Amino acid sequence: MADYRQMWQDLDMDLETHDLLCEVLPQAFGDVYLSQENRPEGMGYYNFVVSEIHGVRPAELIEAQKAGAKVFGTFCVYVPDEIVFAAGGIATGLCGGSQFWVPGGEKVLPTGTCPLIKASVGARLDRTCPFFRIADMYVGETTCDGKKKAWEILAEDVPVYVMDLPQMKRPQDTDDWAREIESFLIRVEEMTGNKVTPENLAAAIKLINNKRRALARLYDFRKLDNPPISGKDALLISQIAFYDDPTRFTQMTNALCDELDKRVKDGIGVYAKDARRILLSGTPLAIPNWKLHHIVESLGAAVVVEEMCTGIRYFENLVDESQTTLDGMIRALAERYMKINCACFTPNQGRIDDIKRLVKEYQADGVIDVNLKFCTLYDVEGFLVERSLKEAGIPCLGLETDYTDEDAGGLRTRIGAFLEMLGSK
Amino acid sequence: MDDTPQTNLVWYILFHNHTQGLQLNTLLKDAGLKPIIVPTPRKLSQSCGIALMIPTDQLVETKAVIEREQAEILGIAVLPRDLNPLRDRYC
Ligand code: SF4
Ligand code: SF4
Numbered sequence: 315m316a317d318y319r320q321m322w323q324d325l326d327m328d329l330e331t332h333d334l335l336c337e338v339l340p341q342a343f344g345d346v347y348l349s350q351e352n353r354p355e356g357m358g359y360y361n362f363v364v365s366e367i368h369g370v371r372p373a374e375l376i377e378a379q380k381a382g383a384k385v386f387g388t389f390c391v392y393v394p395d396e397i398v399f400a401a402g403g404i405a406t407g408l409c410g411g412s413q414f415w416v417p418g419g420e421k422v423l424p425t426g427t428c429p430l431i432k433a434s435v436g437a438r439l440d441r442t443c444p445f446f447r448i449a450d451m452y453v454g455e456t457t458c459d460g461k462k463k464a465w466e467i468l469a470e471d472v473p474v475y476v477m478d479l480p481q482m483k484r485p486q487d488t489d490d491w492a493r494e495i496e497s498f499l500i501r502v503e504e505m506t507g508n509k510v511t512p513e514n515l516a517a518a519i520k521l522i523n524n525k526r527r528a529l530a531r532l533y534d535f536r537k538l539d540n541p542p543i544s545g546k547d548a549l550l551i552s553q554i555a556f557y558d559d560p561t562r563f564t565q566m567t568n569a570l571c572d573e574l575d576k577r578v579k580d581g582i583g584v585y586a587k588d589a590r591r592i593l594l595s596g597t598p599l600a601i602p603n604w605k606l607h608h609i610v611e612s613l614g615a616a617v618v619v620e621e622m623c624t625g626i627r628y629f630e631n632l633v634d635e636s637q638t639t640l641d642g643m644i645r646a647l648a649e650r651y652m653k654i655n656c657a658c659f660t661p662n663q664g665r666i667d668d669i670k671r672l673v674k675e676y677q678a679d680g681v682i683d684v685n686l687k688f689c690t691l692y693d694v695e696g697f698l699v700e701r702s703l704k705e706a707g708i709p710c711l712g713l714e715t716d717y718t719d720e721d722a723g724g725l726r727t728r729i730g731a732f733l734e735m736l737g738s739k
Numbered sequence: 740m741d742d743t744p745q746t747n748l749v750w751y752i753l754f755h756n757h758t759q760g761l762q763l764n765t766l767l768k769d770a771g772l773k774p775i776i777v778p779t780p781r782k783l784s785q786s787c788g789i790a791l792m793i794p795t796d797q798l799v800e801t802k803a804v805i806e807r808e809q810a811e812i813l814g815i816a817v818l819p820r821d822l823n824p825l826r827d828r829y830c
Binding site: 317318319333335336337338339340341342343344345346348349355358361362364365366368369370412413414602603604605608609612717719722723726 | 757761764768773775776777778779780781785786787788789790792821822823824825826827828829830
């Protein structure tokens with residue numbers, strides 16, 4: 315129950331408004347997470363991270379800054395953290411997943427902007443999130459139109475560097491992305507005052523690959539009959555991966571996986587034997603957005619995988635570790651990141667192929683394609699996704715949601731009907 | 740599922756800082772108990788940060804460990820159990 319007030323004050327935060335968020339978090343976390351039976355003990359670490367979310371990690375970042383490190387805030391899984399860590403910087407995710415920040419964003423953005431963008435802008439401008447205050451530089455990207463314009467608004471308040479992400483996947487686009495990573499590297503070097511060398515970049519590639527390996531190991535448990543960990547716990551871990559110290563995160567996640575190994579041997583699962591298995595696909599679920607997982611799982615079904623940026627898009631595919639030159643490593647980074655399948659690309663058949671592959675790998679009975687309200691990219695792509703899944707005989711439900719509580723009842727009804735339609739095993 | 744919250748009691752151990760909380764968590768686990776790290780309920784404190792949630796049937800043993808190890812804590816508090824998965828209040 316530490317008192318972080320002084321730290322927040324030093325960050326020039328709006329303490330009174332921030333306090334309102336502190337007020338709702340314990341109850342929501344209790345209802346969603348602590349009401350579960352039979353959770354792995356290793357979840358204690360992630361409970362700790364959430365409980366101290368605006369305290370412990372921000373304090374660590376501030377300490378690192380005092381020692382001369384720079385903190386880079388990112389908003390998209392295409393931004394290569396490896397470059398930042400190689401230069402002795404720290405990358406931290408900044409996507410806003412709470413309705414709490416949305417009204418602040420709406421002061422400057424049209425209401426018809428996706429909640430993720432509104433929350434991210436609101437968290438900065440309203441001064442209610444320590445991470446948004448701490449970051450020395452924000453790293454944006456040219457993914458969707460809403461974000462592109464939001465960078466211009468944020469840049470009036472904080473240094474913003476924007477990476478120009480290609481929107482197609484031809485060979486020349488991977489070349490372009492490699493060049494863009496090179497330019498980013500130069501900017502990061504300027505900002506940190508440190509050179510990126512083959513040695514420190516190789517170490518950073520290993521560091522982030524190890525985080526990906528730990529997450530892949532975790533997700534493998536969800537492929538099993540009656541997984542030893544719930545979907546919402548896995549989501550929480552995925553969300554924390556964006557913020558936490560990568561070395562500690564990897565270590566704690568591997569320790570949890572050791573426990574899960576034991577659970578599997580002892581035949582311990584967290585679901586009823588006949589629980590329907592759901593793949594969630596679509597827009598990201600930034601922390602603390604737990605609504606959909608919670609609703610699906612409180613209806614007795616299991617979320618077994620997320621084809622999302624807070625999910626497999628974050629950890630699938632490793633960066634080739636065999637490169638020895640800077641150019642070779644930058645190329646390897648570009649190739650790995652261009653394998654992510656986001657709706658901002660055209661065409662994006664790779665995402666549909668991913669969903670079909672994941673349905674098999676994770677033995678999903680059905681897919682829920684989730685769209686954050688006002689995200690045109692995923693909304694439009696939903697037509698192609700859902701048609702293709704129907705053709706393949708995979709039951710699919712398309713849903714639109716935002717960060718408010720108001721649609722929870724409606725979502726329960728629609729998801730409940732979908733699960734009923736899937737029938738019992 | 741009925742949507743009335745369960746009304747049995749839950750005990751919370753409160754701390755000055757998270758280091759104390761993590762230390763006691765380890766001590767209790769070593770003693771074979773099952774504390775759960777949770778965000779401190781708002782009703783118990785204006786500050787945020789961790790508390791340890793203790794089931795009523797482990798309270799006596801928990802207190803014994805605290806005493807034996809002279810663990811530093813801020814206090815022990817009790818609340819009716821109020822975990823309601825159907826409340827649909829998110830943050
Ligand atoms: S959905 Fe697309 S734009 Fe958004 S974080 Fe993921 S990859 Fe980036
Ligand atoms: S969810 Fe869609 S609109 Fe929102 S930031 Fe991501 S790509 Fe842009």
